[in-house]
Amino acid sequence: MNSATNSALPWFILLAPLASAAIITLFTRRWKNLSGSISVAAVGVTFVCSCLIFGKIDISAAPLNWLDVAGIFKAPIGLTIDPLSKMMLLIVSGVGSLIHIYSLGYMRDDDGKARYFAALSLFMFAMFGIVLANNFVMLFIFWELVGFTSYVLIGHWFTRDAAAEAAKKAFLTNRIGDFGFMLGILMIWTATGSIIFDDILPKMSILTSNAAFLTVAALLIFCGAAGKSAQFPLHVWLPDAMEGPTPVSALIHAATMVAAGVYMLARVAFIIQASPAALNVIAWIGAITALMAALIATQQDDIKRILAYSTLSQLGYMFTAIGLTSNEAALFHLFTHAFFKALLFLGAGSVIIMLHHEQNIWKMGGLTKRLPITFFTFAVGACALIGLPPFSGFFSKDAILALAFEHNMSIFAMALFTAVLTAFYVTRLVVVAFFGKPRGESARTAEEAPRVMTAPLIMLAILSFIAGFGFFAQNFLLVPHEKETVLLVPMLALVALALGALTAFYLYRNREFDPIDVDLLRQKFYVDEFYGWLIRATQERLARVAAFIDHWIINGGFVGGVSASARGLGSLLRYVQIGNLQAYAFLFGLGIVAIIYYAVLR
Numbered sequence: 001m002n003s004a005t006n007s008a009l010p011w012f013i014l015l016a017p018l019a020s021a022a023i024i025t026l027f028t029r030r031w032k033n034l035s036g037s038i039s040v041a042a043v044g045v046t047f048v049c050s051c052l053i054f055g056k057i058d059i060s061a062a063p064l065n066w067l068d069v070a071g072i073f074k075a076p077i078g079l080t081i082d083p084l085s086k087m088m089l090l091i092v093s094g095v096g097s098l099i100h101i102y103s104l105g106y107m108r109d110d111d112g113k114a115r116y117f118a119a120l121s122l123f124m125f126a127m128f129g130i131v132l133a134n135n136f137v138m139l140f141i142f143w144e145l146v147g148f149t150s151y152v153l154i155g156h157w158f159t160r161d162a163a164a165e166a167a168k169k170a171f172l173t174n175r176i177g178d179f180g181f182m183l184g185i186l187m188i189w190t191a192t193g194s195i196i197f198d199d200i201l202p203k204m205s206i207l208t209s210n211a212a213f214l215t216v217a218a219l220l221i222f223c224g225a226a227g228k229s230a231q232f233p234l235h236v237w238l239p240d241a242m243e244g245p246t247p248v249s250a251l252i253h254a255a256t257m258v259a260a261g262v263y264m265l266a267r268v269a270f271i272i273q274a275s276p277a278a279l280n281v282i283a284w285i286g287a288i289t290a291l292m293a294a295l296i297a298t299q300q301d302d303i304k305r306i307l308a309y310s311t312l313s314q315l316g317y318m319f320t321a322i323g324l325t326s327n328e329a330a331l332f333h334l335f336t337h338a339f340f341k342a343l344l345f346l347g348a349g350s351v352i353i354m355l356h357h358e359q360n361i362w363k364m365g366g367l368t369k370r371l372p373i374t375f376f377t378f379a380v381g382a383c384a385l386i387g388l389p390p391f392s393g394f395f396s397k398d399a400i401l402a403l404a405f406e407h408n409m410s411i412f413a414m415a416l417f418t419a420v421l422t423a424f425y426v427t428r429l430v431v432v433a434f435f436g437k438p439r440g441e442s443a444r445t446a447e448e449a450p451r452v453m454t455a456p457l458i459m460l461a462i463l464s465f466i467a468g469f470g471f472f473a474q475n476f477l478l479v480p481h482e483k484e485t486v487l488l489v490p491m492l493a494l495v496a497l498a499l500g501a502l503t504a505f506y507l508y509r510n511r512e513f514d515p516i517d518v519d520l521l522r523q524k525f526y527v528d529e530f531y532g533w534l535i536r537a538t539q540e541r542l543a544r545v546a547a548f549i550d551h552w553i554i555n556g557g558f559v560g561g562v563s564a565s566a567r568g569l570g571s572l573l574r575y576v577q578i579g580n581l582q583a584y585a586f587l588f589g590l591g592i593v594a595i596i597y598y599a600v601l602r
Helices: 003-026 032-054 083-106 113-132 136-154 161-192 197-208 211-228 237-243 246-254 257-267 276-297 303-323 327-354 372-386 392-407 409-434 451-466 470-476 483-508 524-576 581-601
Strands: 064-069 073-077
Touching (some): 003 032, 003 113, 032 113, 083 113, 083 246, 083 257, 083 327, 083 451, 113 136, 113 257, 136 161, 136 211, 136 257, 161 197, 161 211, 161 237, 197 211, 211 257, 211 276, 237 246, 237 303, 246 327, 257 303, 257 327, 303 392, 303 409, 327 372, 327 392, 372 392, 372 409, 372 483, 392 409, 392 483, 409 483
Antiparallel strands (some): 064 073
């Protein structure tokens, strides 16, 4: 393959989904099946190109200069091809391809199928733009496009109030984080005069000379990551995003939108790691999010919401690793998490579809025989999530636990307790949903999903098993330095796993209802209620103040006085225009007399 073809491959990856979205939207909306095929073909092209790029060393793509303001502000369309972007391209395109194929079965009878695949292709275009961007402006544009397309996908079934509200919630929550992100970008540009990553790096001495400025800029950039990756306190949108189609949930939770925050922080690590204060905040936010989400997951009954909170928890692990200065450990867990979380969500989707859209685990049961392939693959994903050796999650999560053990014992204790809770709620989910007797008519009559849905499950199950070995681990895992860490941390992790899993098995085996009822956890620590109260309290008060100013000061003051004067003058002039010829002649003569008088006496 010649150099010209090599340099074109990244552009194929970026533009193929965009072309798919345009063709579907403009030409094939009426032909649902054709729209799905076009979208699948486009993402297949991106996967093939990503595989070709992954094994090449000397590959680059020439930038396009599209914005240059008098040489002061330059923002090219430039593509970064390095080991980090190559790895992310492979994950996004690979997992995305399997989810697209799965969607052909899941959305086969949906009236908005063409609209769904158009939005899915546009979402992939935006995500590839984030991965390939070589500057902050290009990154931010695609960052916002991911937010818009996720709004469209989460609200796909917009006639349902819950879906429409969830889409708005996701969009608005992300705007809060993105506003901070934008301010951070402006601070970096103000200090260095550049928004291109490779140009900022040599000028880091300017930023490090002012520690407070650097810390604020780094934390503002982190705000963007916290919004996209749903870290506390901007986590509230992600569980509600489950109102979208399950393949969308898998795509958002596994390898794309929520992974964008982790990827972005790794891309600008030279800025983040220059501020110890910012790193400390990131590490603690990650640990708090991981523990909080795991606690909430133990009391959820919706199969997708349980998985949603597990995503929050695992993302917390990744942010903890970034805060502890190990992008490698964070990316390794992102890599394995992409496979087993996509597997779990697609497995949950098979259960939901085959049970006629039932999502309450207490109305399931006895599915091991009714859905054998789904159960087996789901169990593989569950084993990877709880960190059971030799599944992939064991290696990547233990890398983060070992990191915390060596750097911060308080965070390590929180992370280890989170591992206990993870094993608990995942075992609870599997035992209640798949074992015991069927608790509903749909569970008694369920049949295995079609091959177009089970084939991606099998492929993801294989990847969830092997992703922690050999080639993958060598590329993304940092081996701890301390010998005691190598032995002690895995042993403690296995003890935590056994404690959580055995406790859940004992409590939930053959149960017809939940023996534990902690309202604080079931209501998600009342964070949503607090935000609702805060918005009502501030918005209503501001609205009253604005109404007072508008009515009494603006309308009743200057603007009102001017308008009243205009009305009075108009009323006065109205009497002059009476339509009487004699009156007009009199006024004309009076005017001539006034002019003569003025001319004589001046």
